[in-house]
Structure formats: structure tokens, C-alpha cells
Amino acid sequence: MELKTSRLDLTPLDPEEHADALHAAYGDPVVMSWWTRPATATEAETRQLLAADAAQPGAALWAIRRAGDPAAIGMAGLLGGTAIPGLSWILAESEWGHGFATEAASAIVEHAFGAAGHDRVEAWVESTNTRSIAVCRKIGLTERGRLAQRYEHRDRPHEMIVLGRARHPEPTSVLHLEPVLPVTDVAATTELLRAALAGRVSFSAGEPPEVAGMVFGPWSAGPSVQFVRKPRGECAPVVLTLDVVAGFDELYAAVTAAGTAGVEPPVREPWGRREFAFRLPEGHRIVVSTPG
Numbered sequence: 479m480e481l482k483t484s485r486l487d488l489t490p491l492d493p494e495e496h497a498d499a500l501h502a503a504y505g506d507p508v509v510m511s512w513w514t515r516p517a518t519a520t521e522a523e524t525r526q527l528l529a530a531d532a533a534q535p536g537a538a539l540w541a542i543r544r545a546g547d548p549a550a551i552g553m554a555g556l557l558g559g560t561a562i563p564g565l566s567w568i569l570a571e572s573e574w575g576h577g578f579a580t581e582a583a584s585a586i587v588e589h590a591f592g593a594a595g596h597d598r599v600e601a602w603v604e605s606t607n608t609r610s611i612a613v614c615r616k617i618g619l620t621e622r623g624r625l626a627q628r629y630e631h632r633d634r635p636h637e638m639i640v641l642g643r644a645r646h647p648e649p650t651s652v653l654h655l656e657p658v659l660p661v662t663d664v665a666a667t668t669e670l671l672r673a674a675l676a677g678r679v680s681f682s683a684g685e686p687p688e689v690a691g692m693v694f695g696p697w698s699a700g701p702s703v704q705f706v707r708k709p710r711g712e713c714a715p716v717v718l719t720l721d722v723v724a725g726f727d728e729l730y731a732a733v734t735a736a737g738t739a740g741v742e743p744p745v746r747e748p749w750g751r752r753e754f755a756f757r758l759p760e761g762h763r764i765v766v767s768t769p770g
């Protein structure tokens with residue numbers, strides 16, 4: 479279905495017809511800096527990539543054209559094969575800075591909530607992709623969560639922001655899930671995790687502490703855990719997994735240097751993660767995990 483905006487015509491993506499013009503975007507390493515794969519080397523490769531994306535079940539992709547001009551300047555649409563319809567957009571670099579991506583994306587969201595009948599759309603954007611984050615915000619998507627990811631062509635994991643918009647505005651219910659671990663010595667535990675994982679005590683009550691909260695990361699809010707004091711014998715061990723995106727090897731070095739018990743060195747797990755683990759004195763197993 480054709481979509482029109484004041485300055486743009488959006489035509490259903492046809493890899494055969496549009497690969498030629500869209501190679502200016504998909505073949506450009508700068509434009510592809512944040513894509514799930516490197517820039518394509520040839521127009522034929524661009525065509526294959528477009529055909530693969532268009533063939534995903536549920537995909538609805540459009541070539542972006544200036545009104546009345548047959549040449550595609552970019553692509554935008556809803557990715558297929560995702561649980562929640564995922565917005566995607568790309569423009570040749572020469573077309574950045576005119577508001578075209580926002581104009582196209584806005585029409586696509588209207589289509590998603592209108593003719594397509596979706597209740598939600600979301601976009602997964604790398605935290606350094608400020609232009610794309612700006613597009614999301616301008617079309618009403620707000621941050622819903624973050625996750626660590628690693629692309630095959632990169633040697634490091636990166637931080638993805640999941641932004642979303644619901645057709646009918648709704649309050650967010652669960653903001654954060656905070657595990658509460660029983661430990662025999664709250665102060666010793668927070669000191670150990672300060673040294674090992676750079677955790678920060680956010681609150682503490684009692685002398686010696688009966689309960690304390692610990693936040694990971696430098697900001698006022700972040701992943702957190704609570705510790706409550708229990709007598710020995712009342713601390714059934716649990717496993718806590720920390721999803722980290724940067725500094726995995728440095729954390730391993732710090733954990734080892736902090737003299738923690740039961741350190742299990744990093745291994746590459748079959749589910750595609752690198753993980754190491756250590757134990758708190760009560761037997762709780764702390765697993766530090768990163769995309770492998």
C-alpha cells in the first residue's frame with residue numbers, strides 16, 4: 479500500500495526495483511555503522527539483503543522517495559519476524575538533516591496503528607545512534623528497557639535501547655525487578671561486591687546493617703539488589719545473573735583481585751554468552767554474563 483506525506487511518497491519496497499538507488503545507503507560504511515551487518519559490497523548484495531528483509535513474515539517495508547521523484551533515498555518500515563512490530567529506517571547520508579526519516583516513520587506508525595491494526599510498535603536502537611534515537615522520540619516512542627547485544631561482525635558487545643509506543647497510551651507497570659538475597663553479614667557482602675563489581679550502597683538500615691540496597695553503575699538508578707540479614711542456615715542459595723555490556727574482562731580481574739570464593743573463569747556458553755561466576759559466603763552464585 480502506497481503511503482504519502484507532505485514531502486514524500488512511500489512505495490512498497492521492491493528489491494529488484496529499489497536496490498540500485500538504495501545501495502547508496504546500504505553500501506556506505508558510515509550509514510551502516512549501527513546496522514546488524516556491515517555495509518554491502520555490491521548492488522547485488524544490497525538486493526539480496528533487501529529481499530531477505532522483505533521476505534520475513536509480517537514485514538512491511540517501504541522505499542522512501544521525494545514526492546514525484548522515482549529514485550529511492552531510503553527505506554523505512556516494520557520488520558517481520560519480531561514479537562512486536564519493529565520499526566526500521568535508513569537514509570542515504572546525503573538525505574540526512576531534512577526531517578525525511580521522521581516524516582516517513584511518522585506515516586508508518588500511523589499506518590501501523592490504523593490500517594495494519596497493531597497495538598504496539600517498537601524500535602531497538604544502539605545507545606550511540608543519537609540520530610535514530612531522536613527520530614524515535616519525535617514520533618512518540620519512549621524508552622522501555624535496555625539490553626546487551628553483540629553483532630557477529632563486531633568484536634565487542636553494545637548497548638541497545640528498546641523504545642516503544644502503544645496505540646493507546648498506557649502507564650508502565652513493572653519498572654524494575656529487584657532480587658532480595660538473604661545473607662549472614664550484610665556489610666561484608668556489600669563491601670565484597672563494591673570491590674568486585676563496583677556496586678554502590680544506596681541505602682542501609684541497622685547497625686550492623688539488617689538490610690542494604692546496592693546499585694550497579696554510576697547513575698542514581700540502575701540494576702540493583704537488596705541484602706537482608708538472616709541467621710546462618712536460613713540462606714538457601716540462589717543464582718543471580720548480571721548482564722554486562724562493557725568491561726567484562728576488567729570485572730573478572732576485579733572479582734579475582736577482591737579474593738572472592740568459588741571463582742569460575744570465563745567460558746563461552748552454548749547459548750552464545752561469555753560468563754564467569756563466583757560465590758558469596760552463603761553459597762549464592764553470582765554469574766556475570768556478556769554477549770559472546
Ligand SMILES: CC(C)(COP(=O)(O)OP(=O)(O)OC[C@H]1O[C@@H](n2cnc3c(N)ncnc32)[C@H](O)[C@@H]1OP(=O)(O)O)[C@@H](O)C(=O)NCCC(=O)NCCS
Nearest residue numbers: 509512567568569574575576577578579580602603609610
Ligand atoms: C537514522 C536516520 C534515518 C536519521 O536521519 P535524519 O535525517 O537525522 O533524521 P530526521 O529525518 O528526523 O531529520 C532530522 C534532521 O532534519 C532537520 N530538518 C530539516 N528540515 C526539517 C523539517 N522540515 N522537518 C523536520 N526536521 C527537519 C532537523 O533539524 C534535524 O537535523 P539535525 O539532526 O542536524 O538537528 C539516519 O541518520 C540514518 O540513515 N542513519 C543510519 C541508519 C540507521 O542507523 N538506522 C537506524 C537503525 S536503529
